[in-house]
Amino acid sequence: MGTSSEVPDIVVGRLPIYLRALTVLEAQGQEIASSHELGQRLGISSAQIRKDLSHFGEFGKQGTGYNVDYLRRQLQRILKVESELEVALIGAGDLGHALAHYDGLNKRGFRITAIFDSDPAKQGEKPCACVIQDTANMAQILREKGYKIAVIAVPAEAAQEVADTCVEAGVKVLLNYAPITLSVPAEIQVQQIDPVVHLQRMTYYL
Amino acid sequence: MGTSSEVPDIVVGRLPIYLRALTVLEAQGQEIASSHELGQRLGISSAQIRKDLSHFGEFGKQGTGYNVDYLRRQLQRILKVESELEVALIGAGDLGHALAHYDGLNKRGFRITAIFDSDPAKQGEKPCACVIQDTANMAQILREKGYKIAVIAVPAEAAQEVADTCVEAGVKVLLNYAPITLSVPAEIQVQQIDPVVHLQRMTYYL
Numbered sequence: 001m002g003t004s005s006e007v008p009d010i011v012v013g014r015l016p017i018y019l020r021a022l023t024v025l026e027a028q029g030q031e032i033a034s035s036h037e038l039g040q041r042l043g044i045s046s047a048q049i050r051k052d053l054s055h056f057g058e059f060g061k062q063g064t065g066y067n068v069d070y071l072r073r074q075l076q077r078i079l080k081v082e083s084e085l086e087v088a089l090i091g092a093g094d095l096g097h098a099l100a101h102y103d104g105l106n107k108r109g110f111r112i113t114a115i116f117d118s119d120p121a122k123q124g125e126k127p128c129a130c131v132i133q134d135t136a137n138m139a140q141i142l143r144e145k146g147y148k149i150a151v152i153a154v155p156a157e158a159a160q161e162v163a164d165t166c167v168e169a170g171v172k173v174l175l176n177y178a179p180i181t182l183s184v185p186a187e188i189q190v191q192q193i194d195p196v197v198h199l200q201r202m203t204y205y206l
Numbered sequence: 207m208g209t210s211s212e213v214p215d216i217v218v219g220r221l222p223i224y225l226r227a228l229t230v231l232e233a234q235g236q237e238i239a240s241s242h243e244l245g246q247r248l249g250i251s252s253a254q255i256r257k258d259l260s261h262f263g264e265f266g267k268q269g270t271g272y273n274v275d276y277l278r279r280q281l282q283r284i285l286k287v288e289s290e291l292e293v294a295l296i297g298a299g300d301l302g303h304a305l306a307h308y309d310g311l312n313k314r315g316f317r318i319t320a321i322f323d324s325d326p327a328k329q330g331e332k333p334c335a336c337v338i339q340d341t342a343n344m345a346q347i348l349r350e351k352g353y354k355i356a357v358i359a360v361p362a363e364a365a366q367e368v369a370d371t372c373v374e375a376g377v378k379v380l381l382n383y384a385p386i387t388l389s390v391p392a393e394i395q396v397q398q399i400d401p402v403v404h405l406q407r408m409t410y411y412l
């Protein structure tokens with residue numbers, strides 16, 4: 001990974017925000033954007049944006065702004081979403097269905113190509129281009145197809161076991177919607193989405 | 207707010223995680239938990255947990271661990287979720303429906319008591335205890351009922367206008383699921399949930 005392994009995680013965390021903003025600007029037909037303009041859109045200082053991007057090279061000349069299309073493609077490359085990445089979704093409840101229907105994933109580098117649920121009543125349903133399969137077959141399918149990314153949308157009680165199975169099957173990136181803290185090996189990337197955690201950290205300030 | 211206004215935001219952000227873990231421990235019948243045990247569950251050092259909690263008082267005696275029920279109730283008080291808080295949900299698409307059905311909100315301090323959607327075909331539906339109402343009536347209802355918390359689950363194009371309406375109507379806390387960065391006054395709390403941002407900050411490491 002060269003120097004990129006030294007980039008602070010908090011900087012990496014802002015890159016997808018920059019990429020999202022650049023994608024919007026490009027869709028609007030804008031060709032050049034200054035760090036100042038990006039910063040105003042994102043509530044981030046222009047100095048911070050320039051410093052973050054400088055970890056990865058030289059993307060613009062002083063005073064001329066960034067070429068929107070070029071910087072967008074560079075960020076896609078850095079974030080490994082130049083070509084579409086396949087995602088396995090585990091859990092086909094309300095949230096799983098919402099994720100399966102969500103076209104925002106496809107547009108931004110990810111495609112759900114396998115869905116698993118332990119409920120026989122759901123197996124065989126087709127909420128998107130793929131059919132819901134039995135969780136019992138998950139380990140084999142994840143391994144055979146070489147899935148590196150999984151989204152966990154099962155109840156809290158089932159989430160750790162699902163995560164363990166994913167990791168054993170070679171998954172490296174887990175997005176966890178279950179409201180528990182997963183225990184995984186250090187080399188596995190985990191992020192959690194728990195709306196209650198987000199709400200409570202804000203209600204503190206009420 | 208006294209000294210609490212000086213607590214770093216990153217510390218505030220960990221409190222809901224501690225509260226969640228304590229709620230699980232209590233449901234399992236555990237009465238006492240050490241910072242070491244909590245830390246192991248959460249992947250956070252015990253020193254960090256003790257330091258975080260020390261911002262808010264003295265919750266345990268050296269060597270005896272925390273009283274699970276007491277600490278849980280204190281964190282609920284600190285995070286203002288002792289009694290249920292009412293939440294307005296804007297957007298009744300797939301994600302809005304999933305949120306309306308999600309009992310994890312109710313169990314942890316929040317109840318969706320108003321839902322709005324601009325689609326006449328959805329208005330009148332009842333995905334939970336409340337009926338989907340016309341977004342055109344949102345400002346008036348938010349203001350009259352005094353909503354302080356709103357969840358935005360509308361498409362990106364509509365999100366800024368919805369946020370503006372919420373803020374004008376007195377909402378102080380916004381949880382935004384739309385994939386754009388909202389522009390709001392500094393005194394408004396905003397958090398965003400965008401699964402693609404979470405995925406991309408992990409695929410960087412692939």
